[in-house]
Amino acid sequence: MADEWNGELRLIVHDLGDTINVDVQLNDRLVQSVNTFYNWPAVNEPKQLFTIDLDRKVAGIFPLITYRSDKIYAQKYSQIRSIWFDLPDDDVGRPTDHDSAVEFLKQYLPGGFVQDPTYGLGVTKELRPIIQAVEKIDKVARIVIVAKEATRHEHSTFYFSEMDFDTLRVAFGRTTRRHQQESLMERNILAHNNVLHKVYPDIYRMKEPPYRPGTIYKLVGGQDAAQTVLERKDRTALLKTVVGNAAAIADRDPKEFVQLQKDLELVSLDQLIHSFEKSMARNxxxxxxxxxxxxxxxxxxxxxxxxxxxxxxxxxxxxxxxxxxxxxxxxxxxxxxxxxxxxxxxxxxxxxxxxxxxxxxxxxxxxxxxxxxxxxxxxxxxxxxxxxxxxxxxxxxxxxxxxxxxxxxxxxxxxxxxxxxxxxxxxxxxxxxxxxxxxxxxxxxxxxxxxxxxxxxxxxxxxxxxxxxxxxxxxxxxxxxxxxxxxxxxxxxxxxx
Structure with missing residues (x-):
C-alpha cells in the first residue's frame, strides 16, 4: 500500500475485528517542508486520527494539528486528547480504505464537528469556546457526548449530554448569525456615512446603529453590571438615557426607581466626601x-x-x-x-x-x-x-x-x-x-x-x-x-x- 501512495494526505484503516483504528498520513510535501525548515529527520509517520468500537457502538476522534507548524502531528487542544460519541444502533458501515473512512466521518460525526481530515478533525472554530471552557477543569483529557446521561465531570472525563451539547451548538450558531447580521448592518452604516453623508451631508444624515432590546444589559455586564467601569462618552450617554426614561422607569419599575435614587444620592455623597477630604489637604x-x-x-x-x-x-x-x-x-x-x-x-x-x-x-x-x-x-x-x-x-x-x-x-x-x-x-x-x-x-x-x-x-x-x-x-x-x-x-x- 505504501508503494501506491502518491504523497497526498491519506487515511490508513486497520481492521482489528470489533475495533477499527484509522491513522492519517499528511501530505508528504508539507511534512518534508516542515522537517527541512526545522532540521528534523526526513520522516512522515502516520498517526491515529479516529477509532471505531463496533461492539460498544461508540467512536472517538483524536484531533491533530495538520497545518505547517513546529507542532505538526501534535494534539490540537492543550488538554483534550480525544472526543467520543455514540453510534446508531443499526449496522454501521465498516470503513476499509481512505474513501470509505472519509465517508464514515461525513455520515457519523455529530453536528458542529470538522469532517474533513485535512483539518485534523475536532470541533468547528465556532464551537472552540466549548473546548476552552472544559479545559479549565484540571486534568480533563477526554470529552464524551452521550445520549441518555447528564452533563457532568468524572475524573479525567467530561460527559456532555447530547441534548445539552446540541442546545449549546444551536445557540452558538444563532449568536454567530446575529453577529454576522450586525456586522453587515454596521458595514452598511459605515458605507452610508463615509460615502453618501460625506459627499451630500444635507441630503443624507449621519446614521447610527439602531437600539436593540437587551443591548445595554449585555454590554454593561448583565448581572455584574455594578462592577463595570464605563468610559466618559458611555457614562454621558447612559445618564441621558436614564433621564429620558425616568418617567417610564418610575411608572413600570417603582422599586428599582427608588433604589436608583438612593444609589445615586449615596454616590453623590461619597463623591462630595472624597472631594471635601482631598480639598482640605490642599491650600x-x-x-x-x-x-x-x-x-x-x-x-x-x-x-x-x-x-x-x-x-x-x-x-x-x-x-x-x-x-x-x-x-x-x-x-x-x-x-x-x-x-x-x-x-x-x-x-x-x-x-x-x-x-x-x-x-x-x-x-x-x-x-x-x-x-x-x-x-x-x-x-x-x-x-x-x-x-x-x-x-x-x-x-x-x-x-x-x-x-x-x-x-x-x-x-x-x-x-x-x-x-x-x-x-x-x-x-x-x-x-x-x-x-x-x-x-x-x-x-x-x-x-x-x-x-x-x-x-x-x-x-x-x-x-x-x-x-x-x-x-x-x-x-x-x-x-x-x-x-x-x-x-x-x-x-x-x-x-x-
Whole structure:
C-alpha cells in the first residue's frame, strides 16, 4: 500500500475485528517542508486520527494539528486528547480504505464537528469556546457526548449530554448569525456615512446603529453590571438615557426607581466626601470653598440645624457710601426655608489658624483672622438689617426675606491638635451668642456621620491620586488658587467685606 501512495494526505484503516483504528498520513510535501525548515529527520509517520468500537457502538476522534507548524502531528487542544460519541444502533458501515473512512466521518460525526481530515478533525472554530471552557477543569483529557446521561465531570472525563451539547451548538450558531447580521448592518452604516453623508451631508444624515432590546444589559455586564467601569462618552450617554426614561422607569419599575435614587444620592455623597477630604489637604483659596458650599447647600443646613436656601452667593448686604464704595459683601446670604429668616455665612479656609499666641498660664488668644471674621460678619449683619427694606424695593425675589434674628456662621480653620489650644478655642467660641463658629474638620465629620446613618457603614478614605486635583478644580469650576489676602484683625474696618 505504501508503494501506491502518491504523497497526498491519506487515511490508513486497520481492521482489528470489533475495533477499527484509522491513522492519517499528511501530505508528504508539507511534512518534508516542515522537517527541512526545522532540521528534523526526513520522516512522515502516520498517526491515529479516529477509532471505531463496533461492539460498544461508540467512536472517538483524536484531533491533530495538520497545518505547517513546529507542532505538526501534535494534539490540537492543550488538554483534550480525544472526543467520543455514540453510534446508531443499526449496522454501521465498516470503513476499509481512505474513501470509505472519509465517508464514515461525513455520515457519523455529530453536528458542529470538522469532517474533513485535512483539518485534523475536532470541533468547528465556532464551537472552540466549548473546548476552552472544559479545559479549565484540571486534568480533563477526554470529552464524551452521550445520549441518555447528564452533563457532568468524572475524573479525567467530561460527559456532555447530547441534548445539552446540541442546545449549546444551536445557540452558538444563532449568536454567530446575529453577529454576522450586525456586522453587515454596521458595514452598511459605515458605507452610508463615509460615502453618501460625506459627499451630500444635507441630503443624507449621519446614521447610527439602531437600539436593540437587551443591548445595554449585555454590554454593561448583565448581572455584574455594578462592577463595570464605563468610559466618559458611555457614562454621558447612559445618564441621558436614564433621564429620558425616568418617567417610564418610575411608572413600570417603582422599586428599582427608588433604589436608583438612593444609589445615586449615596454616590453623590461619597463623591462630595472624597472631594471635601482631598480639598482640605490642599491650600485652596476661599473661592473654592464658596463654590463647593454653593453647589451643596445641605452642608450648611447641617450647621444651622434647619433647612436653608441660599439666596445669594457673594451677596451685597449694604453699607455703601454715596460714592458707591465700601459695600459689604457676604460670602452667602441664606434663609430658613420655612420662616424665611435670614442668615449670613462667612467662609475662610481650612488653613486659617483659629488660635493666636499664648497669653499666659497656657491660655491662648484667638487668632487675628478669627476675631477679624467675627467682627466682619457682625458688621455685615448690622448693615444688612438696616438696608433690607431698600433691597426688597429693588429685588422682588427678596420680598419674603426677613431679619427677625439674623443667624451668623463662620466656617474657619481646623480644630487645634494641642489640648490647651482646644480648651481655649472652645471657651472662646462658646461665649459668642450671635455668631456660630464651625471648623472645616467638624463639617467633614458631619458628612461622615450622615453617610454612616444612611448606610450603616464607615467611610474608608481612598488613596490620594494625582489626577484628583484636576478633577476637583473641574468639579467646582474654580480658577487656580491665588494668594489669600484675608485681612488681619487690625485691617478689618477698612475691608469692603
Amino acid at each position: 485652596h483659596n476661599e473661592s473654592h470653598w464658596q463654590k463647593m458650599l454653593e453647589l451643596n447647600p445641605f452642608i450648611l443646613s447641617m450647621v444651622f440645624g434647619y433647612p436653608i436656601v441660599i439666596v445669594q452667593a457673594a451677596a451685597s448686604v449694604g453699607g455703601g457710601t454715596i460714592a458707591g464704595n465700601g459695600t459689604k459683601i457676604a460670602d452667602f446670604l441664606s434663609k430658613n426655608s420655612s420662616s424665611h429668616n435670614a442668615a449670613i455665612v462667612e467662609i475662610k479656609t481650612p488653613q486659617t489658624p483659629v488660635c493666636g499666641t499664648v497669653y499666659r498660664g497656657g491660655a491662648w488668644k484667638p487668632s487675628n483672622h478669627l476675631m477679624g471674621a467675627v467682627v466682619q460678619v457682625l458688621d455685615q449683619r448690622q448693615k444688612f438689617t438696616l438696608s433690607l427694606s431698600l433691597h426688597k424695593q429693588f429685588s422682588p425675589a427678596l420680598s419674603d426675606l426677613q431679619a427677625y434674628a439674623v443667624d451668623c456662621v463662620i466656617v474657619i480653620g481646623k480644630m487645634p491638635t494641642d489640648i490647651s489650644q482646644v480648651g481655649s478655642f472652645e471657651m472662646m467660641r462658646g461665649q459668642f451668642k450671635d455668631v456660630r463658629i464651625v471648623t472645616f474638620d467638624e463639617l467633614f465629620g458631619k458628612l461622615l456621620l450622615l453617610r454612616e446613618m444612611l448606610t450603616g457603614e464607615r467611610y474608608v478614605s481612598s488613596p490620594d491620586d494625582e489626577d484628583d486635583h484636576d478633577d476637583l478644580d473641574a468639579l467646582f469650576e474654580v480658577e487656580p488658587d491665588e494668594e489669600d489676602d484675608d485681612p488681619d484683625f487690625g485691617e478689618v474696618e477698612n475691608s469692603s467685606r
